[in-house]
Amino acid sequence: MDLFKLFSSKPSSKDVAKERLKLILIQDRNSISPKVLESIREDMLEVISKYLEIDDHEVDIKMTSTEEVEGCAPALIASIPIKKVKKNIK
Known part of the structure; x- marks a missing residue:
């Protein structure tokens, strides 16, 4: 067991590179360009902003895969920090 990994909250560069490669492969398999992902x-964010005040700078949206009965399926994962719920919603 590596004691440094046990006490470190920062992922190793190997793990980061591996995760990036997975994301690239998933995007290639699903033919989703970075431009489409940005759209x-x-x-x-436009829709969510109607109901919630969010932190635009901390938003993280990425493609990943999930394991299902028949294999891996693509998944869109979004981490959107919420500052507060808007009170006067039309």
């Missing part, structure tokens, strides 16, 4: 991000 999805903008659209999602």
Whole structure:
């Protein structure tokens, strides 16, 4: 067991590179370009901003895969920090 990994909250460069490669492969398999992913991000934030005050700078949206009965399926994962719920919603 590596004691440094046990006490470190920062992922190793190997793990980061491995995760990036996975994301690239998933995007290639699903033919989703970075431009399309950015458009999805903008659209999602526009809709969510109608109801919630969010931190635009900390938003993280990425493609990943999930394991299902028949294999891996693509998944869109979004981490959107919420500052507060808007009170006067039309």
